[in-house]
Amino acid sequence: MTAAVLGPLGVDVERGPAVLAAIDSGPSLAAHRRWHGEPGRPQLTPLLADLERVGLRGRGGAGFPFGRKLEAAAEASGRPSVVVNLSEGEPASAKDAALARTAPHLVLDGAVTAARVLGSREVHLVVPGADLQVRASIETAVRERRDERIRFDMHRADEAFVAGQAAAVIELMAGRPNRPVTTWQPAAVRGHRGRPTLLSNGETFAQLALLVLHGVDAYLAHGTPGEPGTALLTVHDDLGCRVVEAEFGTKWEAVLASDDVDRPVLLGGYHGTWADAGELRDLTVSRTGLADVGLTLGAGVVLVPDGCPLTFAASVTSYLADESAGRCGPCFNGLPALAEALHRVTTGIGGRGETERLCRMVERRGACAHPDGTARMVRSALTRFPAEVDRHARGGCSYRAGGGG
């Protein structure tokens, strides 16, 4: 498979079946049009029907049905705004950065289509402030579209885990600190400037563009009947980091490097869930199939840690505690306590009951889902690796030489 290397990040992007099909011909608008053609001008009702048929869900992690979001924005009062959230707060995710670098016009086609369907002429592009290459790539792509009657506004997101969260992005656009706030209504109903706001990440808009450019049948040609289409995955393993596009229904064995299905894997990123060694052998890239066994695909981050998954979970928890915006008491106080308790579990000085209690204490008690996601990952580590927890309680570790305990 051809691989394009993404500059200093060192992320390999592999050519894929649909979203990443045209990356070898470069990111220019001309190359994009040669491969994908011109998007039509769909009307809202048929587009909603198409979205329903292909079952497109948001690719930022929550997996909300995109058609319902679009419909809510169309029905709410006020002229809607469209926001492409390319900020990827999760540092382990590189798929939107990869899209911005290799297929920016697919993302922009999706955003422009959504804006036109909603009767809006402005598209907001939220880029990671620290990633100069993503910014430059999007700026170039926007310049190539000068003739379109759409205004593109760029916003630079902070380099912080919670900065990519929807309400935090709308705060940024309002000129306030790029951190989560309490919202009483979804952004699709009341978002930017109090108006309905269609906010989704880059991959979601790219998937919308594929549907509009190539039609329902072409979209249904990939994936499974229950889950058509493809998903972008950011895979971290011994080979490094790469962004791959996998059809739904692909066996994990085909996605991961040779024996990695026999190792513990963190699916869905730092807010994700742990698959035990070998568990992925019988599973496929599928939101529903993974959900049936208590796993999440999230935003498509797949981490194969080198070493003990419990120790890795503890260090991720410490990181997530540091990434609390510090605004909500239960998160600001609870996550460091949770990280401390899990650290005690890994070093064999108790902490298991305390860890479980703190998970319950932080959940649903913040302006954003940062505490919930952290608790999900921690709880999943405890339930997936009970034998490893016991071994650590006796001072051992099966991933350390002589530490079989």
Next chain:
Amino acid sequence: MPAAAAATAPGAVADMANHQLRVDWPACQARGLCFELLPEVIELDDWGYPVVGSEITPELLAAARAAVRGCPRMALRLRPK
């Protein structure tokens, strides 16, 4: 019963339904007045922040409204369930 309630006074229907107490977490600074005013539903966590136990039943609605009004940070909202 709902028909009879509707006949009594405007707003009476809403008062018969359960409500949900929601916390604006960034606004909350753990002053603890909600716990003083509504101990039936609110407990405090390890750090003094409210843990909202259950839905607000019609009998507790008046006390819940007092807690919402009493919060010095205006961090509580009562919403129909």
